[in-house]
Amino acid sequence: MFVLSVCCLVGIQGGHAATEGSAIVCAPVGQHSAVNVNAGDLNIFHSASPPAHEIRELAWLVFGISAGIFIVVEGVLIWSIIRFRKRKVDAGEPLQVFGSNPVELAWTIIPCIIVLVLTLATVRTIREVELESAPAGALEVDVIGHQWWWEYRLPAPSGAIVVTANELIVPVGRPIWLSLRSADVIHSWWVPRLAGKTDVIPNHLNHTWFQAEAEGTYLGQCAEYCGNQHANMLLRVRVVSVEAFEMWCAAQLAPQVADASGVDGRALFLELACMNCHAIDGVSKGAFGPNLTHLMSRETIGAGAAPLNPQTLRAWIDDPQSIKEGCNMPSLKLEASQLDAVVAYLLTLK
Ligand code: HEC
Numbered sequence: 001m002f003v004l005s006v007c008c009l010v011g012i013q014g015g016h017a018a019t020e021g022s023a024i025v026c027a028p029v030g031q032h033s034a035v036n037v038n039a040g041d042l043n044i045f046h047s048a049s050p051p052a053h054e055i056r057e058l059a060w061l062v063f064g065i066s067a068g069i070f071i072v073v074e075g076v077l078i079w080s081i082i083r084f085r086k087r088k089v090d091a092g093e094p095l096q097v098f099g100s101n102p103v104e105l106a107w108t109i110i111p112c113i114i115v116l117v118l119t120l121a122t123v124r125t126i127r128e129v130e131l132e133s134a135p136a137g138a139l140e141v142d143v144i145g146h147q148w149w150w151e152y153r154l155p156a157p158s159g160a161i162v163v164t165a166n167e168l169i170v171p172v173g174r175p176i177w178l179s180l181r182s183a184d185v186i187h188s189w190w191v192p193r194l195a196g197k198t199d200v201i202p203n204h205l206n207h208t209w210f211q212a213e214a215e216g217t218y219l220g221q222c223a224e225y226c227g228n229q230h231a232n233m234l235l236r237v238r239v240v241s242v243e244a245f246e247m248w249c250a251a252q253l254a255p256q257v258a259d260a261s262g263v264d265g266r267a268l269f270l271e272l273a274c275m276n277c278h279a280i281d282g283v284s285k286g287a288f289g290p291n292l293t294h295l296m297s298r299e300t301i302g303a304g305a306a307p308l309n310p311q312t313l314r315a316w317i318d319d320p321q322s323i324k325e326g327c328n329m330p331s332l333k334l335e336a337s338q339l340d341a342v343v344a345y346l347l348t349l350k
């Protein structure tokens with residue numbers, strides 16, 4: 001019992017410590033860390049969506065029961081240490097009890113009831129968190145985990161599919177049904193304030209859902225160790241109004257505006273290896289790296305490794321390893337003039 005209570009407490013407190021605090025996702029962004037794009041609330045107790053509420057309530061229940069057990073067990077322990085401590089005048093041995101049926105029954109039945117209550121509460125939570133199929137009216141989003149970034153595919157109101165990376169933009173108040181797949185190893189999609197962790201497994205389709213109650217940016221991170229840049233595989237869900245979502249979709253589907261500043265860079269993008277790994281609508285079809293069609297609509301680069309701005313973009317193209325060491329994009333060792341042209345082109349991808 002004592003072990004059980006301590007384990008429960010440590011478990012809960014561990015979970016608490018790991019989710020509390022503002023900026024625990026400290027990406028090593030090197031010299032680009034002026035703005036901390038990853039400061040945000042990751043506290044499971046600040047839930048903002050039905051599955052996250054369920055998980056929070058269960059966490060409190062388990063914590064409450066464990067705390068009760070802890071207080072009773074520690075109380076009796078401390079009481080007996082004081083009551084039966086060694087004294088000058090020996091009070092004799094405490095009462096020795098052998099084979100007392102009431103005592104044996106009490107410490108068998110009470111823990112069984114506690115375990116039963118916890119099991120039932122957990123099963124109930126799992127049933128509410130894990131739905132069999134998409135809730136009515138849900139927006140159905142495909143999520144694909146890659147080492148070390150997230151691909152999203154979601155239908156715009158027109159039915160056309162928007163493909164983007166690392167930042168999921170969804171309308172407030174609408175259920176979001178995620179279908180999760182992996183392109184390589186096991187990842188886990190976890191945005192603590194919206195939903196629990198869901199494993200993203202190669203050759204296996206998993207689902208999860210959330211329904212954000214308020215607009216804002218919700219942060220998360222890959223929660224299953226997936227290789228050397230696992231810590232920089234961050235999640236960003238931007239919950240916006242229905243109108244803003246529709247506008248965002250329209251902008252994502254809009255064709256590129258031909259811009260003179262991008263002409264040379266576009267040619268280089270096609271000449272260099274970039275096009276083999278990256279898709280840009282109407283330009284290239286590479287699928288190994290993130291879709292860059294509307295790159296500049298994102299807030300971060302490299303799945304939260306740094307804020308996205310012209311400086312970090314240039315540093316990234318020059319040498320991605322300087323921002324995200326070990327990531328799967330090589331430095332193509334471009335000359336300064338090539339770098340300028342490619343960056344100028346990427347900056348037109350709004
Ligand atoms: C071998 C494949 C490969 C090549 C070649 C390649 N990239 Fe990448 N690129 C990637 C991968 C993989 C990522 C994602 C890295 C990560 O976040 O872990 C990436 C990320 C990026 C990003 C950041 C996207 C985002 O939203 O975070 C940009 C911009 C980019 N690449 C541009 C380029 C350009 C320009 C070239 C050519 C000069 C190029 N890439 C060549 C694989 C490649």
Ligand SMILES: [Cu+2]
Binds near residue numbers: 145146223224230
């Ligand atoms: Cu991962």
